[in-house]
Amino acid sequence: MDLEGxxxxxxxISLGRNVGDFSYAEDYAYDxxxxxxxxxxxYISARKKEDPWVLEFRLKALxxxxxxxxxxxxxxxxxxxxxxxxxxxxxxxxAGKKRSWDEVPDDVKKTFERLGxxxxxRAFLAGVEAQFDSESAYSNMKDYLAKDGVIFxxxxxxxxxxxxxxxxxxxxxxxxxxxKYSALNSAVFSGGSFIxxxxxxxxxxxxxxxxxxxxxxxxxxxxTLIIADEGAELMYMEGCTAPRFExxxxxxxxxxxxxxxxxxxxxxxxxxxxxxxxxxVTKRGVAEEDAQIxxxxxxxxxxxxxxxxxxxxxxxxxxxxxxxxxxxxxxQHQDTGAKMIHLADSTASNILSKSVSIGRGRASYRGxxxxxxxxxxxxxxxxxxxxxxxxNSRTDTYPAIICSGSGNSVQHEASVSKxxxxxxxxxxxxxxxxxxxxxLAVNGFVNDLVKEFPLEYSVELKRxxxxxMEGSVx
Amino acid sequence: xxxxxxxxxARAAREAFPEIPFPGGKDEYWRFSDREAWGANAxxxxxxxxxxxxxSADFDAFERRFCSMSDSLAVCDGVEIFxxxxxxxxxxCALSExxxxxxxxxxxxYSGSRGKFDILPATRAGCGLYIKVKAGVRARLNxxxxxxxxxxxxxxxxxxxxxxxLALLRKTAVYGGSFRATRASFLLAEGAKLECASFSFGGLxxxxxxxxxxxxxxxxxxxxxxxxxxxxxxxIERNFALCAPNASVDSRVFSAARGAVARDIxxxxxxxxxxxxxxVAVRTALYDDxxxxxxxxxRVEEAAQRTDAYLSSxxxxxxxxxxxxxxxxxxxxxxxxxxxxxxxxxxxxEEQLFYMRSRGLDxxxxxxxxxxxxxxxxxxxxxxxALRSSLGEHANLF
Numbered sequence: 001m002d003l004e005g006x007x008x009x010x011x012x013i014s015l016g017r018n019v020g021d022f023s024y025a026e027d028y029a030y031d032x033x034x035x036x037x038x039x040x041x042x043y044i045s046a047r048k049k050e051d052p053w054v055l056e057f058r059l060k061a062l063x064x065x066x067x068x069x070x071x072x073x074x075x076x077x078x079x080x081x082x083x084x085x086x087x088x089x090x091x092x093x094x095a096g097k098k099r100s101w102d103e104v105p106d107d108v109k110k111t112f113e114r115l116g117x118x119x120x121x122r123a124f125l126a127g128v129e130a131q132f133d134s135e136s137a138y139s140n141m142k143d144y145l146a147k148d149g150v151i152f153x154x155x156x157x158x159x160x161x162x163x164x165x166x167x168x169x170x171x172x173x174x175x176x177x178x179x180k181y182s183a184l185n186s187a188v189f190s191g192g193s194f195i196x197x198x199x200x201x202x203x204x205x206x207x208x209x210x211x212x213x214x215x216x217x218x219x220x221x222x223x224t225l226i227i228a229d230e231g232a233e234l235m236y237m238e239g240c241t242a243p244r245f246e247x248x249x250x251x252x253x254x255x256x257x258x259x260x261x262x263x264x265x266x267x268x269x270x271x272x273x274x275x276x277x278x279x280x281v282t283k284r285g286v287a288e289e290d291a292q293i294x295x296x297x298x299x300x301x302x303x304x305x306x307x308x309x310x311x312x313x314x315x316x317x318x319x320x321x322x323x324x325x326x327x328x329x330x331x332q333h334q335d336t337g338a339k340m341i342h343l344a345d346s347t348a349s350n351i352l353s354k355s356v357s358i359g360r361g362r363a364s365y366r367g368x369x370x371x372x373x374x375x376x377x378x379x380x381x382x383x384x385x386x387x388x389x390x391x392n393s394r395t396d397t398y399p400a401i402i403c404s405g406s407g408n409s410v411q412h413e414a415s416v417s418k419x420x421x422x423x424x425x426x427x428x429x430x431x432x433x434x435x436x437x438x439x440l441a442v443n444g445f446v447n448d449l450v451k452e453f454p455l456e457y458s459v460e461l462k463r464x465x466x467x468x469m470e471g472s473v474x
Numbered sequence: 475x476x477x478x479x480x481x482x483x484a485r486a487a488r489e490a491f492p493e494i495p496f497p498g499g500k501d502e503y504w505r506f507s508d509r510e511a512w513g514a515n516a517x518x519x520x521x522x523x524x525x526x527x528x529x530s531a532d533f534d535a536f537e538r539r540f541c542s543m544s545d546s547l548a549v550c551d552g553v554e555i556f557x558x559x560x561x562x563x564x565x566x567c568a569l570s571e572x573x574x575x576x577x578x579x580x581x582x583x584y585s586g587s588r589g590k591f592d593i594l595p596a597t598r599a600g601c602g603l604y605i606k607v608k609a610g611v612r613a614r615l616n617x618x619x620x621x622x623x624x625x626x627x628x629x630x631x632x633x634x635x636x637x638x639x640l641a642l643l644r645k646t647a648v649y650g651g652s653f654r655a656t657r658a659s660f661l662l663a664e665g666a667k668l669e670c671a672s673f674s675f676g677g678l679x680x681x682x683x684x685x686x687x688x689x690x691x692x693x694x695x696x697x698x699x700x701x702x703x704x705x706x707x708x709x710i711e712r713n714f715a716l717c718a719p720n721a722s723v724d725s726r727v728f729s730a731a732r733g734a735v736a737r738d739i740x741x742x743x744x745x746x747x748x749x750x751x752x753x754v755a756v757r758t759a760l761y762d763d764x765x766x767x768x769x770x771x772x773r774v775e776e777a778a779q780r781t782d783a784y785l786s787s788x789x790x791x792x793x794x795x796x797x798x799x800x801x802x803x804x805x806x807x808x809x810x811x812x813x814x815x816x817x818x819x820x821x822x823x824e825e826q827l828f829y830m831r832s833r834g835l836d837x838x839x840x841x842x843x844x845x846x847x848x849x850x851x852x853x854x855x856x857x858x859x860a861l862r863s864s865l866g867e868h869a870n871l872f
Contacts (some may be wrong), residue, residue, distance in 0.1 A: 373794055373795065373797070386804075386806070388806065388808075388809035388811075389809065390809060391776070391779070391808060391809050391810070392776055392807070392808075392809075393807075393809055394805075394806065394807045395804070395806045396803070396804060396805045396806070397802075397803060397804040397815070398801070398803050399801060399802060399803075399817075400799070400800075400801045401798070401799065401800045401801065401817065401819060402797075402798075402799045403789075403791070403797070403798050403799075403819040404791065404794075404795070404796060404797030404798065405791065405794050405795075405797075406791050406792075406793065406794050406796075406821040407821060408791075408819075408820070408821075409818070409819065409820035409821070410817075410818065410819045410820070411816075411817075411818050411820075412802070412815075412816065412817045412818070413814070413815070413816045413817075414802075414804060414814055414815050414816075415812075415813070415814035416804060416806050416811060416812070416813040416814065417811075417812060418809040418810050418811070
């Protein structure tokens, strides 16, 4: 067994950048091999014993993927470094998904223990799904939720066991041809969560998914679909880690949320991939009448992240919110943002984004706010703040605002600043070292957004920011 | 007359022009434009052919007035038609002549011509005027420019010498049926100051493309106000390059659009050196089913520490059918900067309207006042009294 990386502090959740930097030897029973072709797609589908309509969906998506160009005319040229013929699209041990940690294969179990997943489950989660490379290794949910009719399974099981619920929404929020990477995901998706919360059920504790990449040159394509029926409420959290391999790894997920009348969905992401992961994710939710969708998003890891969580405000008085924190250190490009599509009257949206660029890191905000004239009395407020730590750090803001019709109003504000020398001077006078003072100032900068995260995470996020600040002084 | 350089540039552009397609409806869907419809291809390269112009009493009045003023220069389709200014301070020559005298500035005017629109003015390189303000003087110039040809192409270089200052009033009239394509460059030497108030008018159906590049030397200052008040479709580009320390720009655009016209406004603030300041503000009032596409860029290079840059865009939707698409962009590569942008799209503020109505104004009058306030704030930063008050003449248009 090959173990690298640092020992984890077992006291609580640890999100340290090194905590995921270990891997176990590969012994996969099912491997679709390198490169992407129709055979690979058929192999995955056959392996999952899927219905013919799913295979058809996958093949259609594959065609779309080949047809679409990489969007390098507006996005980072770094995308061209991705070599789709060198990636492995499906890896599984074939052990199947377990309901108890005791049944989970040893090395997989150890992986998640090192990441603290079972402890968190005991402490404060209502249900957990743990995905190891392509397949879900563990999935469990507290009994009382099952009694209420909550469904929390992985995508393969969802499509097979509950087609009447999931088929109706699957691929509707994010269509196959939405972009090149949603097409790729639709062709080779494996794993991810399917959640259904029935009418009026309020899930008090968060549900969590944990995504782990163990193998090099691998692509993880999980697919998540969450449906909150009328008046239902839930909070879903996802965490991601991968070891640092020499070669690039691809993570391309599609997440679809459906909040029916009066429902509330909060989706929390803490993304801590290692720096060679391409994190190209399509996330979108549809909010019906009086429904609310909040994306709470923190991007710390990955080499290139492109992620613009979106809310389609389809029903009257729906609300959408995106709270986003991004930290870009040297060698990283955090290209994050938000999209708000207002289609109904009196809908409101709010976007709060804060980014910190350290060293040669680059943080970008890319946003869209769309209000057609058919919608009346819509409101949007967008605030983007960027903090630059070093002289060669970079930040960009690319908002697009499309607004027509009287009664609609959009406000956008962005500002860029550096650490205030006065603040640092004041803190140093009080006996803090320069590094401590800078960490404190950065934590102060993102503090109001960190508070939006569940408490267990917000404490760790602060610690993680301290760690990221190391070496950036001077 | 020797026309070597100008002819070379023009020949190269004429060869390149037919090869590049105009941006079609699909390429520029975001900007609501189908530029093929502007019809430049049909009259290229025979600019003089085709019909005459659709005049307007207003435009003729401008022309008459400017042709009887002092400190004045009137230009029609790139050709000087009237001049009366103090030649001890200002020197004006044809661009074709300037190509030999100031080859570098001439080339920089047309350099970076890549797109169809950029290249169009270069196809008649040399047509236009080179206006030089001598070092150290304080000069004033009232300039009237009109376009009557179906395809009216011209260019201008404003070369403000070291420590000189220029107060410039410009009025542009594009006659109905004409497509005006121009490029201008404003070169400000060390310590130079430019105050400029520009008004643009157009008949129906007129089209206008204007690209204006400002290059600022050390300590140079630009105070600029630009108002679009006519009925023409426009596409304007205003680029500010702050090339040396301590330069500053304060530029404001006011655009009122009526009918079904689309206004396309692009600005850029490029900070290349430390200690510069720039402020660009775009305010628009959109009536009827008019549309606005605005994109602005603040770019701060690594060397440009201690930059202070601001970009704001405020659009008033005066009707249900009006539409605004705006994209203010920041690209910041230095850390010791204060850069921000703000943008709003909304209808006139209910509270303000209520306040005015409670003081006895009717609704149209209250709305008019709000738009007038918008326009006035676009001129309020101009120090020169004559330039600032030039807006007053057109108050009837809001």
